[in-house]
Amino acid sequence: MQRFTNSIRGSLKVRNWYGALMAALTLPDICGKLETPDEYSKARSIRWLKQWIEPMYTRHIGADNRKHIFLSAEDCYALRCSFLHEGVSKIEEQKARKALENFHFITPLPGMHIHCNQSGNSLQLQVDVFCNQIADAVDEWAQSVHCNDVIMDRMKGLIVIHNSSSGISF
Template sequence: MTSAPRDTIEALTYEAREAIGRGSPYSALAIVLMLPDICGNVDFPNAGSQSRYVRWCDANLADDFGPYGGDAEGMIASGDLYALRCSMLHQASGDVSVQRAKEKWSKVQVTTELEGSLPVSLASYNDQIWVSVEFLTDCICRGVEAWLTEARNDPARVAILADMLTIRPSPFHAAIGDVTIDTSEALPTSS
C-alpha cells in the first residue's frame, strides 16, 4: 500500500506490514490475530467471537492455510488460528492445548525469517506447527484486503466500517506554562 490508509481496517493492515518491515514481529502478530475478529464482527455481528472468527477465516483464508500439496498435515485450521489468537493476546503464549477452539495442534511456534535463517513459512511436526510471522502477516493482510474490497460494495458493511474507532490528531495543543485549545476545529459535543 503506497497511499495513506482510508479507514481503520486499511490502517491496521498497513501497520501490520510496517511492523514486519521495522522488525516488530510481536506488534505485527497482535494486529493480524485481531483482524479476523474485527472483520468477522462486520460479517457476523450476532455470532459469538469464536464462531465469527472461524467463519470469517474459513471464508477468506482457506486458500493460504489449507493443505499444502494435498498434505493435510501442513495446514493451520481456522480453529487453531483462533486458539493462537486467544493464547497470544490473553496469555502471550503459543500453547494452545488448553484452548477449546484448537482443532489439531497443541502448540503453535511462531518464527521469524531473520537474515541467515532458513525461511520456513509453515511446517509441522508431531502435535506442533511452526508458522513464520511474516507468512502469517502476509496471508491475513491479503485476505483482509480482498475482503475489504468486497465489503466496500455492501451498504450494511460500509455502515459498520464507518462506525469503527478512528485515531485522530488531538485538537489540544500545549504551550509552555499553560494549555490552550486549538479552536480551528470544534470539539464534538455529546447530545
C-alpha cells in the same frame, strides 16, 4: 480496514513482531463482527478464518496426495485466544483447538522463507509471512464487501486515531 492492515505492515518493517502478530490475530474477529454482529466471537472468527485463511494452509501431500490442513480456522482462533489473553503460543487447553497444540514463530532470515513446517502437533510459522497473509486476506475481504452498504456503514464505526497536529476537537 486499510489503516489496520497498514499498521501490521508498518510493524513488520520495524521488526515489531509482537505488535504485528497481535494486530493480525485480532483482525479476523473484527471482519467477522462487521459481517455478522450478532454472532459470538468464536463462531464469527472461525467462519471468517475458514473462508479467508484456512485455504492458504491446506495442501495435498504424500504419495496418496491426501488433503492436509496445516492451520485450521479453529487452531488459528485458539492461537488468537492463547496469545491475546494469556501471552502464550500453546493452545492445547483451548476448547476451540482442532489438531495443533503449539505454535513456533520465527523471524525472517535474509533470502530464506521458512514457513508452515509441522512437526507432530506443533506448527512453525515465519511471523512476517503469517502476518502479511492475514493483512492481505483482510484487504481482499474488504474489497469483496465494498459494495455492501450495511458492512460499509459498520466500518465507519471502527476506531480512528486522530492527528492531534490538526487540532484537538471532539
